[in-house]
Amino acid sequence: MYEEIKQCADFIAQRTRAFDPEVGIILGTGLGDFADHIDVKYAIDYKDIPGFPVSTVEGHKGRLIFGMIEGRRAVAMQGRFHYYEGYTMQQVTFPVRVLKLLGIRCLFVSNASGGINTSFRVGDLMVITDHINLMPNPLIGRNMSEFGPRFPDMHNCYDRELIARATAIAEEEGIKLQYGVYVGGTGPTFETQAEYRYFKAIGGDAAGMSTVPEVIVARHMGVPVFGVSVITNCGLSDEAGDHEDVQRQGAKAGRRMAVLFRRMIKNL
Template identity: 85%
Template sequence: MLEEIKQTAEFIRARTGDFRPEVGIILGTGLGGFGDRIEANYTLDYHEIPDFPVSTVEGHKGRMIFGRVKGRRVVAMQGRFHYYEGYTMQQVTFPVRVMQQLGIGYLFVSNASGGINTSFRVGDLMVITDHINLMPNPLIGPNLSELGPRFPDMHNCYDRELIARATEIAEEEGIKLQYGVYVGGTGPTFETQAEYRYFKAIGGDAAGMSTVPEVIVARHMSIPVFGVSVITNCGLSDEAGDHEDVQRQGRKAGVRMELLFKRMIKSL
C-alpha cells in the first residue's frame, strides 16, 4: 500500500508541475460547486490517476482540482469514495494518504448529513466537534509505521484551534453555526427513525455515511482537521429520505460553507 501511495503521488507531481498544496479539501454531496470556483492550475479526473477508485455517486464529479483559494495552494476533491460503493476502507482513504504525500498541512472535510439534534434545522451548518465511528476502522490491518503509530490518539481529532477560528469568522460574517458530534455509518440506506433515536441516545447530533474514515487516517498522519456537516434533512421527522433533496439542500447551504472555508484557509 505504501508503495502505491508514493507512486500515485509521484504521478500527480509529474502532471501538476510539482504543485505543492498546503490544504486538502474534500467536498461532499451537493457541495462540489466550491470546487468550480477555485482558481485552478491543474485538474485531474479520478479515472486518470493510478490506483484511485472512481466516484459512482450522483452529485460527485470525481476529480481533483489543484489551485488557489485566497492565495493559498489547495487540492480539492470534488467527490469522495464511500464504503457502501463496495470499496475497501483502504481505498476510501487512499486519497488522503496521497494528499499527505503531496504536502498538505491541513485537511478540510465537508458532508451532507441528517440532523439528530432537535434544535437543528435543514440548511444549518454544523461544525463537527467529534465523531462516533460505526464503520470498520480504516487502520485495521498492517500499520504503515512510516505514516503514523499503531495506536493513534483521537483526542482533539477535529482541531480546537480551527474550530475557534471558524467561530470568530462566522461571527464576523453573520453565519450561524451549530456544533455537534457526527455519527458515521455504512449506508447506503438512509437511517430508520429507531436508528436515529439510538444515535441521539449515544450522543450524536448528525449522521452520515462518510468523513469519519478520512479523519481517522488524517489524524493517524497528524494532520489537523476541520469539518462541517450541512444538515440536509431532519432524521427524526416523518419525511422520507431523498438523495435529490439532499443535493439540493447541500447546494443552498454550500454558499455559506464556501465563504467560511475560504476565510479560514486565508487565515492559516
C-alpha cells in the first residue's frame, strides 16, 4: 500500500510541478464552494489520478485543487470518500496519506452533520473538540511504519492551539461558534431518533458519516488537525433527513466557515 501511495503522490507532484502544499483541506457535503476562495494554480479530477478513489456522492465534485490562500500554498479536496460508498477504510483514507507525502503540515476538515446538542441550531458552526468512532478503525491491518507507530495516541486529536486561534478569530469576525464532540457512523441511512438519543447519552454533540477515519490517519502521521461541522439538521427533531437540504444548509454556513478557514490559514 505504501508504494501505491507514493506512486500516486509522485504522479500528482509531477502534474503540479512540485507545488509542495503547506495546508490540506477536506471539504464536506455542500462545502465545495470554498474552492472559489483559492487562487487556483492546478486542478486535477480524481478520475485522472492513478489509484485515487472517485467521489460518488452528490455535492462532492471530485477534484484536487492546488493554489494560494492568503499567501499560503494549499491543496483542497473538493469532495471526500465514505465507507458507505463501498470503499475500504484504506481507500477512504488513501488521499490523506497522499497529501502527507505531498508535504502538508496541517489538515483542515469540514463536514455536514446532524445536531445532537439541543442548544444547537441549523446553520451553526461546531468546532470539533473530540470524536467518538463508531466505524471500523482505518489503522486495522499491517501498520505502515513509514507513516507512524502501531499504537498512535489520540489525545489532543483536534489541535488545541488551532482551536484557540479559531476562537479568537471568530470573536474578531463576529462569527458564532459552537464546540462539541463529533460521532462518526457508517451511514448511509440518516440516524434514527433512538440512535441520536444514544449518541447524546455517550457524549456526542453532532453526528455524521465521515471525517473520523481521515483524522485518525492524519494523527497517525503526526499531522495537526482542525475540524468544523456545519449543523445542517437537528437530529432530535421530528423532521425527516433530506440530502438536498443538507447541501443547501452547508452552502449557507460555508460562507462563514470560509472566513474562519482563510483567517486561520493566514495566521498559521
